[in-house]
Amino acid sequence: MLDLLASPEAWAAFLALVTLEIVLGIDNLIFISIVAGKLPERQAKIARQVGIGLALVLRLILLAGIAWIVGLTAPVFDLGITGGPGAHGEPTFETAFSWRDLILIGGGVFLVIKATQEIHHKVTTAGQAHDGGPSVALSLGGAIAQIVALDAVFSIDSILTAIGMTNELPIMYAAVIVAVAVMFAAAGPVMRFVNDNPTVVMLALAFLMMIGMVLIADGFGRHVPKGYIYSAMAFAASVEGLNMLMRRRKARALARRGRASAAG
DSSP states (O other), rough: OOHTOOEEEEEEEEHHHHHHHHHHHHHHHHHHHHTTTOOOOOHHHHHHHHHHHHHHHHHHHHHHHHHHHOOOTTTEOOOOOOOOOOOOSSSSOOEEHHHHHHHHHHHHHOOOOOHHHHHHHHHHHHTTOOOOOSSSSSOOHHHHHHHHHHHHHHHHHHHHHHHHHHHSSHHHHHHHHHHHHHHHHHHHHHHHHHHHHHHHHHHHHHHHHHHHHHHHHHOOOOOOOHHHHHHHHHHHHHHHHHHHHHHHHHHHHHHHHHHHHHOO
């Protein structure tokens, strides 16, 4: 342990892994914000805390069973068909599936269905009078169950990424704990921001749908580099940020004109 603390390479690996784990945690945080946002404020806080706490527990358990996690990448069955040659002669999709592939496909399908249902609900109820409460009836237990289910998917992906970056288990443990602590601190502000801005909610749901499709593609052996995904998300978020700034300035200008008219 002392050797690791004195090693610049270990610190570099730790910082890189913390950064990557935080970036990967964005997916999880968006989902938690969307699900918890449908609960009353007190229950939403409980759902966030329990969900992120279980995410940490799951990751630590998976790190403890690291040999089992690596074994999840071994093929379980093969359909024995090919998807046709790709641009470089390789099959267009895998037909040998591991437990990791099946988990990613199942999690991706769940995300796509969940995001589609939420988008459909928000579109069909747009303009209807409501009291500003949760848009979809959901119990605290149901919210936690959904969060835990996706926590499992994101945790496996997160730990496999950590294994690919370093062989030192203490570094993995420390990086995961720090990344989840950052998620815990950011969960409340992220959920309030998402819920206070309806267009951001729709953008977040679109992100979830995209992430779900990427998980499905990854399960079928077509890996999409995460840099492309997060670059697209950052660009879309930047455009939405400019739209929010424009709407805020327009609202302030209208308010000033209204006060000027009243004073005149």
